[in-house]
Amino acid sequence: DQQVKQNSPSLSVQEGRISILNCDYTNSMFDYFLWYKKYPAEGPTFLISISSIKDKNEDGRFTVFLNKSAKHLSLHIVPSQPGDSAVYFCAASGISNSGYALNFGKGTSLLVTP
């Protein structure tokens, strides 16, 4: 049962434009959300997170928005750079019988073209 869903397997954006990656979740007990970035042959790298008490968190070019009522979050990258080309995973955690494990989406492959 996939509790975190990334419905767009891939996204292509021109350099300098905004990249918007979306994520939906079904478990209302999730209260902490993270985005990870993954290059081929490497492990996921933590990018940015947001607690459910906030609706926005910003870190440089990366901003995560959380809409709790819609159970939706998004990652905005502005401006997009070719080095941002990677697979982006949305993850969530909360009270569950899996302790503090992260629940991951299947990822969105972002391609930033020059």
Next chain:
Amino acid sequence: DSGVTQTPKHLITATGQRVTLRCSPRSGDLSVYWYQQSLDQGLQFLIQYYNGEERAKGNILERFSAQQFPDLHSELNLSSLELGDSALYFCASSVEETRHNEQFFGPGTRLTVL
């Protein structure tokens, strides 16, 4: 470099065999998590240890087991291997075991079962 190390990087074995994957967490991290990433799947949580004790279990098969040693490194044992066990296995670590701690991932071990 996340500071989490995993060995071996690649492992090729036959059905029915047993393998051991090793993980060393970041210095100071007490919590270790194991995840499996199969083809076209997001990362699936397997099991978590905290300071030597099992803390949570996810979708881990009975043929799989793990442990965390006094020096905090962890091993994931996979036995009676099947073709479907072919996947990337990631280890992650965090300082504590609260859900507001981001997890740092190793580079993964790619297991191929022939």
